[in-house]
Amino acid sequence: MALWLLVFVSYAWAFYIPGYSITRYNDGDPIPLLVNKIFSDHTQLQYAYYDLPLVCPPSGRVHGGSPFGSGQSVSLNLGEVLRGDRIMTSDFQLEMGKDVECQSLCSREISRSDVKWARQLVRDGYVVEWIADNLPGATRFVTVDRSRKYYAAGFKLGNRDISPTTSRPRFFINNHFTILIRWRSQPEGGKVIVGFEVYPKSITAENRNEDGCPKVVHQEQEGLELYIAPNIARLREKYPGSSYIPEDDDEDDGAMLKIPYTYSVYFREEKDIDWSNRWDLYFTNQEEGSMTHWLAIVNSLTISTVLGVTVFVIWSRTVQGDIKGRGDGAMEERKLKVQSRQKSGRHAEKKGESLLDQDPDVEHDADLSSDDEPLEDTSGWKLLHGDVFRTPAYSGLLAPLVGSGMQLLFVVTGLLLLSCLGVLNPSFRGGFVSVGMGLFVFAGLFSGYFSGRLYKTFGGAAWRKNTLVTALLFPGLSFCLVLILNLFVWAQSSSTAIPFSTLIGLLALWLLIQVPLVYIGSWYGYVRVAPWEHPLKTNAIPRQIPPHPWYLQSLYGPILTGLIPFAVLFIELLFVFKNLWQDKSGYYYVFGFLSVVSAILLVTVIEVTVIATYSQLCSENYHWWWRSFLVGGSSAFWIFAYCIWFYLFRLHITGFVSSLLFFSYSFLACAVYGLLTGTVGFLAAYAFVRRVYSAIKVD
Incomplete structure (x- = not known):
């Protein structure tokens, strides 16, 4: 069965549904070109394209029979807004099958301060994202052996080099765009777009025709440098008597840099790519790491198998042997x-x-x-029959945490399943976040149910208070963290900042929909369903716990135990981190591998928690409730340590706000992971303890 599962994954790891509707064009039909944002692998701050002072502002004119003029915002789903998308219509005119050698877009003048900011954007390696027929404009590359081609979404805002005379860096703005649309004929009639490529170029403002187009478009020529000559007279007045006069002073003195923007459009037939496979070029570069993904699976299976054998030995020879009176001799x-x-x-x-x-x-x-x-x-663990089910300390906190963990487990399972089935894919822009948010709200039922029933099992009486804690604790802390981070991003005028209206919408989803669902689930789990019954009664007087090993006396034991689940996951984490924090222009789409590793991870967490719980019970320590939760989620500590290593040695993030976003969201992700795996570990230990102690007889 496991072999068939792996074979299925090898074929399905990159499966996706390319889109829900296909658009066919006839010759002369307009093709809307949408502009979105700019982003960089060196910073977490994104900016809406039309918010940049150095690009052509929308004219508001209507193009191609569209009812909307340029600059009109396109309706976005929740996921698109949260990921910083700001999609708007543009003034680019594209007509199917009509090549345009050169078309003037506008001529923009920017001040010294704008030039300084533009130089910083180029220095940080910002990339522009345009969209046509739901495809992001891409730059085409070839592999090292030139056997395959692949796409990298986006194109550079500008480029830099070193001046041969002054040895200082020079920055150039890309002001001419060669747009290449690849199309394919359909048997049903019409043409479909199977590729959207953009090749930017920097061309000086000199030597141009009356229409603004350069006299020579497709030949090597001097670029347009982001530079305004300093006003020496003004600088001498500003710094009187100074021997050093800074030439990069950005104080506006009326001097402007003129940037003419032009573009070319070419249509080329592509017979080797079907419309259903048009996203493949965005994933081709990920195929090179398929062997590493298989290595991660083999590594995970090896660790999980060894632990599984240990659990089997514990159960078949030790536990059952103790129950029959012949376990440890x-x-x-x-x-x-x-x-x-x-x-x-x-x-x-x-x-x-x-x-x-x-x-x-x-x-x-x-x-x-x-x-x-x-x-x-x-036998040590059998001596605890009168205390092993004693209600733990702070049970009013443990129940809501377990409820929230079950909520997150439902969300992650649903997202991975939908991704493996191809429902969530890059053509469904923002769908992963939107569907995840919807699943999280709906899973409030599971959160309330498990929290309420566990709270009743612990003997709690104030179930409404427990419901309130469950509904507000984790979502409330997460919302407060995002709100505080949003203040920093707002100050940077970045599109990464969540709009105020979206924050109000999220607050309404939380308080008006999720909280009532949590209440319903908690009411059913506490009022309508009986608590989980324990096989043994609890003594009135707690048993004295003898001295036990150091790893059972502090948090060092759970933390060290967390290394084992981390070893299962860390190879796949490298790909996830690279996609999230480095290659934001690419698309992570190996959810088949990630799902298999995640399933093995959960099995490993269960095995590790069972072994740790049995060791603790054999030491005659019945405080296993919280410890099983900590053991299950302890690998989150190592994942956060891995985040720190990744930041120091693999990322090149600059700026306080970007670093703050990285560590804050990494901490939140690790908290989610720890809550989820901690819940899995707790439930596994609970089931193990109930099964073990239900098999013994106490006279």
């Missing part, structure tokens, strides 16, 4: 000792001596060996 040893003393007693009686005079303990041992009395239990 202590009972057999005790019986042999009693039988030996009985033989010695009978031998002494023949000599007229009293057995009790020889050893007063024999009477007690003899009673224990009687057929009418049960043997004394010398």
Whole structure:
């Protein structure tokens, strides 16, 4: 079964539904070109394209029979807004099959301060994202062996080099765009777009025709440098008597840099790519890492198998052996000792001596060996039968955490399943976040149910208070963190900032929809359903816990235990981190591999928690409730440490706000992961303890 699963994943890991509707064009039909934003791999701040002072502003004119003029905002889903998209119509005119050698767009003048900001954007490697027929404009590359081609979404805002005379960096703005549309004929008639490529170029403002187009478009020529010559006279007045006069002073003095924008359009037939496979070029570069993904699966299976064998040994030979009275050999040893003393007693009686005079303990041992009395239990974990189900401390917090963990488990399972089925894919822009948010709100039912029923099992009486804590604790802390981060991003005028209206909408989803769902689930779990029954009764007086090993006395034990689940996940984490924080122009679409590794991870968490719980019970420590939760989620500590390593050695993020966003969202993601795996570990330990203690008899 496992082999068939792996074979299925090998074929389905890149499966996707390319779109829900296909658009066919006839010759001369207009093709809307939408502009979105600029983003960089070196910073977490994005900016809406039309918010840049160095690009052509929308004219508002209507093009191609569209009812909307340029600059009109396109309606976005929640996921698109949260990921910083700001899609708007543009003034670019594209008509199917009509090549345009050069078309003037506008001539923009920018001040010194705008030039300085534009230089900084180019220095940070910002990339522009346009959209045509739901495809992002891409730059085309070839592999090292030139055997395959692949796309990288977006194109550079500008470029930089070193001046040969002054050895100082020079920055150039890309002001001419060669747009290449690849199309394919359909048997049903019409043409479909299978590729959208943009090749930017920097061309000086000199040597141009009257219409604004350069006299030479497709030849090598001097670029347009982002530079305004300093006003030496003004600088001398500003810095009188100074021996050093800064040439990069950005104070506006009326000097402007003129940037003419032009574009070319070409249509080329592509017979090798079907419309259903037009996204493949965006994923081709990820295929090179498929062997690494398989290595991650083999590594995960190896670790999980070793732990599985350990759990099997614990259950089949130790636990069941203890239940039958022959687990660790202590009972057999005790019986042999009693039988030996009985033989010695009978031998002494023949000599007229009293057995009790020889050893007063024999009477007690003899009673224990009687057929009418049960043997004394010398197994460590069995001694806890009267305390193992004692209500843990802070049970009013543990129940809401477990409820929130079940909510997150439902969300992650749903997202991975929909992604593997191809429903969530790059053509559904923002769909991953939107669907995830919808699943999270709906899963409030599961959160309330598990929290309410566990709270009732713990003997809690204020179930409405527990419901309120469950509905507000995790979502409330997350919302407050996002709101605080949003203030920093707002100050940067970045499109990454969540609009105020969206924040109000999220607040309404939380308070008006999710909270009532949590209440319904909690009411059903507490009022309508019986609590989980424990197989043994709890003693009135708590048992004294003997001294136990160091790894059971502090958090060092759970933290070290978390290394094992982290070892299962860390190879796949490299791909996830690279996509989220580095290659934001690419698309992570190996959800088949990620799903398999995630499933193995959950199995590993269950195995590790069961082993840790059994070791703790054998040490006669019955405080396993919270510890099982901590053991299950402890690998989140190592993932956050991995985030720090990734930031220091793999990322090149600059700026305080970008670093703050990285660490804050990394911490939030690790908290989500820890809450989810901690819940899985807790439920696994709970099921294990209930099963073990339901099999013993206590006289």
